[in-house]
Amino acid sequence: MTKNKLVLLDGNSLAYRAFFALPLLTNDKGIHTNAVYGFTLMLQKILEDEKPTHLLVAFDAGKTTFRHETFQEYKGGRQKTPPELSEQFPYIRKLLKAYGIREYELPNYEADDIIGTFSKQSEQQGDTVIIVSGDKDLTQLASNTTSVYITKKGLTDLEVYTPEHVKEKYGLTPQQIIDMKGLMGDSSDNIPGVPGVGEKTAIKLLVEYQSVENVLENIDSISGAKLKERLTENKEQAIMSKQLATIETNAPIEINMEDLQYSGANEDDVIDIWKELSFNSLLEKSEYVQESQPIEEISYEIVSSLTKDLLEKEMAIHIEMYDEHYHSAEILGFGLTGERQSYFITPDILSSSPDLKEWLESSDTKKLAVDSKATIAALHRLGIDVKGITFDFILASYIANPGISSADLQSLAQEFQYRNINSEDQVYGKGAKKAIPSQTDLADHVIRKTYMVWQLKDAIQAKLRENNQYELYAELELPLALILGDMEAEGIKVDRKTLVDLGEELTRRISEVEEKINTLAGEKVNSNSPKQLGVLLFEKLGLPVLKKTKTGYSTAADVLEKLEGQHEIIAPILLYRQLVKLNSTYIEGLLKEIGTDEKIHTRYQQALTQTGRLSSIQPNLQNIPIRLEEGRKIRKAFIPSQKDWVLFAADYSQIELRVLAHMSGDASLIEAFQQDMDVHTKTAMDVFHVSQEDVTSEMRRAAKAVNFGIVYGISDYGLSQNLSITRKEAAEFIERYLETFPGVKQYMHDIVQDAKQKGYVQTIMNRRRYLPDITSSNFNLRNFAERTAMNTPIQGSAADIIKKAMIDMDHRLKAENLQAKMLLQVHDELILEAPKEELELLQKLVPEVMEHAVKLNVPLKVDAAFGNTWYETK
Template identity: 45%
Template sequence: MGRPKVMVIDGNSLMHRAFYALPMLTNRKGIPTNAVYGFTNMLLKLIDEYKPEYIGVAFDKKGPTFRHEVYQEYKATRQKTPEELIPQFDILKKMLRLMGIAIYEIDGYEADDILGTFARISSEKDMDAYLVTGDRDALQLVSPRVRVVMTKKGISDVQVFDEDEIKQEYGLTPSQIIDLKALMGDSSDNIPGVPGVGQKTALKLLHEYHTVDGVLDNVQNISGKKLKENLIQYRDQALLSKKLATIVQNAPVDLNIEDCCFEIRYSRDLYAFFEELGFSSVIEKLGFQKEEGTKPNSGTGSKTVVDISTEEQLKDLANTLSNTEKIAILVGDEDITLADNGSKLYRINIDGSSTGNGLSYDQAIKGLEQILENEQIQKIVYNGKRLILDADKCGVRVKGLAFDAYIAAYLLDPTAHRYSLSRLMYSYAGVDTDAADAADLFKLSEKMGEQLDETQMLELYETIEHPLIYVLADMEITGFKVDREMLVKLGEEFSSEIETLTEDIYDLAGEEFNINSPKQLGSILFDKLNLPVIKRTKTGYSTDAEVLEQLRPYHELVEKIIEYRQVMKLKSTYIDGLLNVIDPNDGRVRSSFNQTVTATGRISSTDPNLQNIPVKVEMGRRIRKVFVPTNEDYVLVDADYSQIELRVLAHISGDPTFIDAFLNKQDIHRRTASEIFGVPLEQVSPEQRNSAKAVNFGIVYGISDFGLSRNLGISRKQAQEYIDSYFARYPKIKEYMVRIVETARKQGYVTTLMNRRRYLPELKSRNFNIRAQGERLAMNTPIQGTAADIIKKAMNDVYAELKRRNLRSKLILQVHDELIIDTYKPELEEVKDIVVRCMENAMDLRVPLVVDVGVGTSWYDAK
């Protein structure tokens, strides 16, 4: 029988690791839970892997320690704990108590010291101790009976250190780790060490002289003048650092290892606690069921892997799966895996993988053609758009997508930005794996489907986001024709304009200089012309766009600099950029349309970004002239929602005056100007209308008096008067703004009219600026997000109707509230009817959705 095992976890270390490793998760009340979730899964994994009889969790106690008494600057440079992590410590401690796991924390000492004391006592009792931490300080505690389980990347990857491992990595004994830190210092704990001594130098010194004392006693024998001087000058600092780095092994803690004996058993309170946190995967992993005792962990079951490396095997696989109702497909870099929810996993080895043999990617896709094109076989995927695009290159049309875990992950956590499959498996299915395969997608899709249903987003997924996968893929496949000859000519015109502006700038500056150098430009503006300095950077004067806008009234040169930068950016980004991405085979550019990037639900485009072509300046608008129909038999139809966000605001707020303006087809900005300036509609001046327009759109984004004053060039007092007058005339809009922020604070998120969620942890921040940003997001997201849902619904409907009627015309671009259809001329009237009807009927609001339609032989002309 082996020795008893005791495991001690550094709670602070593991919580910080989990917090940064996982996306921001919250429960239904909006309380952050990602660190607790990560800690819990790591805890269960450790228990399963090491099977300890005893467990304790150590925490740092708030307040100064004995190390601060020795050195006041100890840990002074450490960053503050993130606001979203702070409340999770109390949640974790409650969970540990419910699980029957001992908690330790002592005034004046750190969690490290508790680990050290555990290490000593367990060794004395002839127990094997495992210290779980991410802090390498703990390596000094390693002994024949003590190992350190070091978390590395995230929290799932660990390295176990015993004496041999420390010797192999550092060439040191465990006790020498203290000396290593004493010499090189530790910026995270603000332990000073000896200046100029890094790890390489410290290791060299310790390999020769063994300890800090040995190094200092032999300082005259050490080569390197500066090193020797520093060791002499900072002798006391090195000895102090050693004292700070030494972990106490006799901390005054009431530590009886028998108190750490544990068994995680079912209890109503523990079950309810996990339910409250939304930890359904943890409940399943523990095998808990209501009112029942502990059950063994069900696990994921074993599966037989069938390798496919030849065309004959691939043909047999296609025949085997051809009558299956549902399969999962996962495309990797080295293989394609398929599963049918049975016990078999089919792995197609792609040539060039680590196995050294297999099929080419094209062979694999073509071999699966009868499966991929069979709409009756439902397919669970991860990133279905990629599969569609890759298959299309092989002449295969993917049909029958049933569930895309990548898109579902975005809906459930729209601010995560990264949705790796291994992370999704860990977060939603409770499976810790670095090599997820198609079989895992079955469980993942089930769990994510449940989450979508619980958060009332299943309908949004099924009716909006899932069909959109096909729409965006088809838009990318089709591309947008570019007139290369016109683009080159436009580039020449831009180059000529840049030359003219350059000469003008030199004349106004009185000398030639590098206009693209912020340092040289700053010298001209502030040293030579004595313009007021707005702000500085670490290297000198700031000449960014914000600064130049404020300097515009002071000198004509500033205006020319702004124009120069605009034209330079247009040429480099759009002229030169587009020339580099035009497909030489068909003269088209193919932008990537991103469905999982923006937190509000809007689609973005990249490579090239066709949504950010400037339209406020004529030179920017001219770039749209190079985007043309397929050929002379086609024209472009451009359909654009009129003031969609303000119409959504009218619907959500229910403000009768705002609604009345739209119902009576009034110019909403003129009507708003009439209301806030108290003048009849017919007497509203252009300036008043522009001011009202800025207020209307500013309100949607939660603008402040400061922001509005900057936009309109007026005082903050006058801007606040505009805002106050606005809310006085539209009181229901003000009520909505107050109500939505309060609702967001209570539940932790806001929703669109189609139940798209955005979690807002910013509202719980103690930082005023972050909290204010959260309030603006709470006001804007339901409006902007609903507008995004509407345009997506319209895209799906237009795409489906064009296909249903088997028309040649194709939807090729979406830009915010605008759709562009490459239209076959004989189908023009039919297409216009389809796009207007689909867009105006995408959602039923209290006010009508209005669409403006243009037709032209270029994007410029159609707009």
Template identity: 50%
Template sequence: MALYVRGAADFAATITGGYMSKVLLIDGNSVAFRAFYATYTALDNFTNHAGVHTNAIFGFDNMLATLLKRDTPDKVLVAFDAGKTTFRTKKYDNYKGGRQKTPEELLEQMPLIKQMLEGYGIQHYELANYEADDIIGTLSHQADLAGDTVTIVTGDRDLTQLATDNVTVAVTIKGVQETESYTPAHMQDKFEVTPKQFIDLKGLMGDTSDNYPGVTKVGEKTAIKLIKEFGSIENLYAHVDELKKSKMKENLINDRDNAFMSKDLATIRLDAPLTIGLDDIDYAGPDVDTLRDFFTEMDMKSALKRLGAVPVAVKQVEYTELTADNLALAMQLKAPVAFELSMLGDNYHTEALRGFMVADANQIFVSTDVSLLGDLEFSMWLGDAARQLTVFDAKRNIVAGSRAGVDLHPDFDALLASYLLDPDDNSTDLGTLARNHDYMQLQADVDVFGKGAKLHMPEKADFCNFLAQKADALLTLRPQLLAELAKQDESALFTDLELPLSTVLAQMEMAGITMDADVLQGMGEQWTGSMNVLEQEIYNEAGREFNLNSPKQLGVVLFEELGLPVIKKTKTGYSTSVDVLEQLKSSHPIIQKILDWRGLAKLQSTYVNGLQKALHADGKIHTRYLQTLTQTGRLSSVDPNMQNIPARGLGKQVRYAFVPSKPDWVIFSSDYSQIELRVLAHISGDKNMQEAFKEDRDIHANTAMKIFGLDSADQVTPDMRRQAKATNFGIVYGISDFGLAANIGITRSQAKAFIAGYFEQYPDVKTYMDKMVAKAREDGYVETLFNRRRYLRDIHSRNFNLRSFAERTAMNTPIQGSAADIIKVAMVRMQQALTEHHLQAKMLLQVHDELIFEAPRSEVAVLAKLVPQVMDSAVKLDVPLKVESNYGDTWYDAK
């Protein structure tokens, strides 16, 4: 007999009788009930085109998708109650008698949930005369005996009695996504009883939800105390006469029958007469077509998008292979033309180009010979700025095209358009993005090329087919996405800002910034020497040597050998995190030395080692800017992250290593001063704040005067200004009194007074914030000054933390997003200005609110006037923008 072995880890299990399965059992009624009420306040927002309610289906589906992805089960069953009449109602006719009638809106969704399960390929089951609990109890018991690992998902804490070493009961909290895992150990910690003794607790306490009585006046605390002492109801009643005379003893004696009956009702059966077994609930994955049809009927777009993770109905697209002999045919393509340069890896600065496609609505050409792009006539045709050119990821194509000798001028980027329509859907894969816009016939890159160790080039025919399918998707999506942009009033944001910016960013990336590796190496050697000195000092303080990189060893030294107070523990021992060490600084001189050593170690690994690995052969760093990552519109930098180079402290010295690329050139830097607060002054219309900026007052000192009740800015101390600054910027991000207190080291009552003083000084800021939250609740989104939209799907959440975060986001997104838009406008106009003035200067980096250039020393005077002028005029606000500039031989000197 042949044995199928899943992997080396399962070999032992195979020898001893077979693979140990992962079993997932779901309490269908309970989860559906929780899912329904999790979105009950927004019930009317969850209906399909036929008016059928879908909120319980939506919640159930989200939970299911999460569990299947996280747990990768081998066997799955969803158990449902067969009806109200069971063996329990025959024993106690008022069992569950107090429950309210199930809402019609939930009842209509129950058969649809079962239909959805069938699409998922998941068995569902119910058994006459028994509850879903008994089905789950029986199957989990069978799986436990077989040595399988079982996860039970329910909203009912009663099922925690089923927990064993192999069985975990995940009880939903606040909806269906968040769960608390009950194991025997957790039961002991939480209730001080075993899972089986939990049944005894229910017998004594009764259950108001299931409407069985228990013992009069015995609550959870009393029940736990009794079961801890006697072990079970049976033993308790065997010794009830020995109890001291009390009202409790009297109640126990009088309610003896109720206690035993309640225990029986609470006991989940492990031997229900099921007609289904573990062999019948194997999970082999969903029926994609059936599930897609179901989600389409329910108008569940997010679920349809998620189906991108499973095989799609690939569209067969005809194409012509492009060769040197038929280039002329390709040049007959009409506008708009789609173009795509394909490669395996992410870094288009270094990755080999593997092929390309060029297409219009009538014909698609595909080639794996990238050298064809070097044909002068073809490259001129393709690079014609007047041509309508549709691409996916304009910046990537511009950089890669430049490497191949083609100067591309895309006028439509499907990636940017989709990102603007919903920044939460920021996938950088065309297949996934296409499905997000209901084009369901293109695979994701990972399905074609693989990933990680399995990354590979497919066969030529498969590769060419895939490029042809991408062409069809791009040409189909272009008019649709343009129409959606117009509908959301984001056409100008796309055409006039984001698309031109992609060209500017491509030019910056290709230019790169020169790094003096010798300077960086010398810096690293200095830091290594300092670390060695600190290491010896730490060992002297500790009285012995140990591994400083081991939190476990460090914890033993600090908290056992040196006897420092324990702040926090983790699963593996004592916490030695930075926040813990900061609290211990005054306890022992070793702490500051450890913090200093860690700081140097981080600088060494992140910057000295990390930057040298990122250095290209031309002696430059060519970072990549992610234009479609953040929900606010802020740019991000990777490979390496140049926005993380420290601006203060010892780490700022790293900037010494960044230098001009030519002799007698300098690094020139300009940055916006307090741009977010200036945007807040404009958006809120607060006259006091606007006046402070118009008069060029120190805004932080201005705030400090009000918070501390001072008469003049001269009375403001540096510490007062620091606290006022934290308040100013904290308010922008919707900070609470608790958060502000933690940030600046004051009491919560002081922080509350600070915030009150702030709003007294700037009353219209509070009005603005309330207005933004109200707008988000009404519209579901907020916008920047440039109509950039951010959706806030948790603004009505019943989960306090999720709702509060959405409210804070509603307050700060128009500020933070508008500031991001302003510097983007400045970048586009700055690149135009450099060209118009025929300057040699190059824009190299954008770091938050700062633009960094390199330029001949002879152009510094021109830049000193031109850059602030362009940046100041990027947008017209009710308060002036302020730009500060400097220059020097290195980036350090220029800041």
């Protein structure tokens, strides 16, 4: 008879371990994902290495257990779970369901007790048991058939505790781990033990006397008057502590081994949640590709020539490319769908048909695009200046529901109950298997896209009108797409030599800093080796170990930043890393992106974020670091495209805080902006109750952190990390802030209540974000939705304002017949280029347009500057 192999996972412990082992990560919807991601990595490794026949993840059912009847302060003093972790538990449970893994919790008991009960039952049946946790208390369950895997500082590095390993490590049996806890206590669980007795003393006593009871019976034989006194005074506490530390192995669980049989994951569901949480690295490694769905046939013609009589007054169009980088991707074909028929056109016909070119360039014919910006850019490469785009499927769908990924046309279509289209992966394959399909399959795929647009246009536009969002779509997002298309096509000129020179300067600077590190270390150090740095910092220099990884000591940036004041070598190590990243990511990265026209053509993702903000990719020009002077210098390479022209930059000042003042109506915030005060100084004055002269730099820094923290829905945990203070201090600071600004506090309350009634929040231009979890009975889901309700209208309205400003700017530049052009949008900043003779007018026109884009209860303020390089505009 084949024996079972049961794997028991401590759900809460592993989730905590994953959360604190990884930096805070979010997906494109703003959901924190680091705990789920880390949990997934651990789960994948366990499944791969252990291949269990039975599997269970045990969770704690609540804060109170039977142990609290013995000791009310059991686990007292534990900090509240960070909301950034709490909101991830529902996704961990959703992940487990996708993997087909049973989870279980039992009121009045801990996960440990469920694990202990199942492990003992399985032992008695002769099964192999593997327990995985971050809690060493569970090592008491180790036996000849049960191994306890304890996570180390990393995620997938596990220390295996068998009876032999427990003996080797502690000189005790697994059962004596309970006695050790009875004597020394456990601060993490608030088990008191015997005050003054540490691990070494406890082990020494147990090696001689075997158990807590025997120790207490032989107090007279124990040497050391102070130790005798402590044991005598705390007899009952020691016995109680042992009871608290003892895992229950006979809990009244209501499921059995048959319920834990593991037959594998539902791959469709796993892929879906990986997509939802943007686990792209896992998706790329997965060999799983969905089978094509049986969908209805659509008639079309593959035409070898296209004449005017085939073209209609209104048609859906789509240009198919092999990848998403439409400025350079291979063009595979073109599709059209009208009232009468659909046509697929090969690239050679597309670029050589005068009738089609005339039709595309006419403003009198209406074009319905899948993605207008990509279409404009790709056709521009073929010498076609497309006009008359009146519908953009991706933009319209995005506005209707920004929570659906715009990269997945299949999901967008399904929002409108349309299932007559396959995904890109189904047609092209994934990873190493990706390939261009046959012409017939390609044509079918392209026509399905244009047919989908033709079929869904009216329904989507009707929904936008019903939601009072048609104006947002037709007057903001669609015109902006055409402007962004022009900006991308125009590109921004880059001086290659400046970048090369900066690279050489950085290389020299890196060598200097490296030499300084070697001098301070007293030896040659490979600064790129975390292992060597770990040995140097924590063994040779004796700095305190804050975190470990599976390969040794952690030398991550957050660790080094906390150690910065403790040794002068830390600052140059941090600087070295920053300089190396600047050189590789930005200098070398930007050099690769310069085109034959000596320009960089970034791509703006307009239908990505749920707040409406634009993002820039390939390359990301919104993320060039400016904190270090070496990073700021990179902007010296960005120059005007013509002689005697300049770059002109205009930046909204504290736009999100101004939106907060407008939306909250808080009198103090409004006063600060109306009087043109420094809002962070004003906040510090009000929160700390000091005069302007008494505001210190630390006070202003704290005020700035909480000002922006409110905008971004920060928690006490998040603020504590930003300011390096305790969570308690952070919570008190947030509370003082809200008491100081009652309008903000009332806004936060009202917006949540409004969201609960409507199911969504919206910006000043009616951009919606749906929050289905705002009324969830699950606290964690509801808490995340509430914080999202508070910050989305602020961030989204700021995004609306700069988009409106860009459209107004485009109109105004054309109306004034100026040569000036918009080149870049970098969050709250616009970068233009213009001839010097237009400067005087631009200095008045640009701030005027931006400051009057919308009317708020507080003035919008714009700072403008110009120069021969982007660097000089700051």
